[in-house]
Amino acid sequence: MRSEAIAAVLLSAALLAGPAHAADAASAPTREQVRREVAELQQDPSLSGKRLQKTLRFKDRNTADKKKETPKDDSAWAWLRNFSRWLTEAGRVAVWVVGLVMVALLLVGLRHWIRVRAGAVKGTAAGALPSHVRDLDIRPESLPDRIGEAAAALWQKGEHRAALSLLYRGALSRLVHQHQVPIRAASTEGECLALAARRLAPERSAYFGRLVQAWQVAVYGARLPENDTVVSLCRDFDLHLRSSGAGA
Incomplete structure (x- = not known):
């Protein structure tokens, strides 16, 4: 042109x-x-109308990365590699999710434990006394005045389980309300024994130990203690665990 x-x-x-x-x-x-x-x-x-001119410019990072990319693999194993890569990513996400769930459960459980412990300490500090230990009613008004004699009468009538229950309930009630033993509603027999040993004189603690043993034989051993053992427990009840009205 x-x-x-x-x-x-x-x-x-x-x-x-x-x-x-x-x-x-x-x-x-x-x-x-x-x-x-x-x-x-x-x-x-x-x-000629043609000029050769050299200029400097910054290298395009995207273009360089594209040049370094591996050519697309159209082989039969390409899908397997892609699937393996996907599994790796999914597994990493699953691990994070499970970890977060476990941390959340741990925090919830820790919060519940702190609230329960705080409530127990608060109740102890405020002097709140339990009305029941496990499923046993230990309120003084639910018990007769002379527990030993009433339990002996039940035993002679053949109401053996009721007699032992009355002795154990009465002992717990006297320990909590008369001797200030810090028994809680969820305390086990072993815990009650340990707490009573810290507050009672040795002979009273030993009597309570014999009573707990007879109670456990009947409840957990499914057999009755000896007749003389129960009669002795009924006779000595008010001697070792007398109420405040009879003098401590």
């Missing part, structure tokens, strides 16, 4: 020069000469 324009310019100049130099018409360039001149002008580097 550029060569045709140059040729047109030269031809126009030649035609314009024709009228002014009619006398020199014989020396005017021919079309072939014009084409040769145009070809020579095109060989001139300064008139």
